[in-house]
Amino acid sequence: GAGVSQSPSNKVTEKGKDVELRCDPISGHTALYWYRQSLGQGLEFLIYFQGNSAPDKSGLPSDRFSAERTGESVSTLTIQRTQQEDSAVYLCASSLMKSSGETQYFGPGTRLLVL
Amino acid sequence: DQQVKQNSPSLSVQEGRISILNCDYTNSMFDYFLWYKKYPAEGPTFLISISSIKDKNEDGRFTVFLNKSAKHLSLHIVPSQPGDSAVYFCAGFAVGQNFVFGPGTRLSVLP
Structure with missing residues (x-):
């Protein structure tokens, strides 16, 4: 079956x-x-979504970072006014539920490079 | 405050020998501990877990030991194979809280 997918796989952007x-x-x-x-x-x-509950945003490093998820489907992570220190691999993971420590399944990640 | 620590950034082991990866934690509220393996350019994949009420869990060549009094767990791989070469992340999870990952240990199994 299909696993977690992420896009793009690589992203180079300007500060x-x-x-x-x-x-x-x-x-x-x-x-x-x-x-x-x-x-x-x-x-x-960074951030956690569980169904239709309010997301846990406690890990977002600044207000330049935001994320959305519609229902139990696709999520987007947006970084505004990127800085060089934002360069990293951004990984997404999903699990059946969180309450019992369900195993997370990770996507391949998006490698972001801010020049 | 680093709740999950993996003090060895790298480890090299000869093929066929035992690999022991260590992990220390500070949060006594963790209910589960998990080990993930990560190959370059791929996301981490789940390897093995242990509940805080147990002290050992075994799955094939992989065994995780938990010492709650010492707040220490270890992953044993025996016998080690070249395909085990990867970065291994230890993670702790407390119900109602988020997963906390350690910085990882890079294992190299030498043929």
Whole structure:
């Protein structure tokens, strides 16, 4: 079956531009997560969606970052006025639910480079 | 505050030998611990997990040990194979909270 997909796989942008990253979770997965992995660092939690509940935005590093998800489908992560320190791999993951520590299934990531 | 620590950024092991990857945590509220494996240019994939009420979980060549009093867990791979070469992430999860990942350990299994 289809796994988590992300697009684009690579994105190069200029400082100050906006970027939009897309995540297609596994069908039926109610939980969706965005993480960021900077060079040499671990996975940094950004935001979490669970069904129609209000998202947990506690990991977003600044108000330049926002994310949306419609129902239990596609999610988009938007970074406005990109900075060089935003360069990282942005990973999306989905799971059936979160409450019992369900395994997360990760997408391949979007590699963002801000020049 | 780094809740999940993997103090060895890299580890090299000879093929056929045992690989031991270590993970320490500070949050005593974690209910589950998970290990993920990540190959270059791919997303992490789930490997094995353990509930906080257990001290050992085994799946084929992979065994995870949990020492709650020491807030320490380890992943044992035996025998190690070249295909095991990857970055291994330890993660903790508390019900109602978010997953917390460690920085990862890069394992190289030498043929």
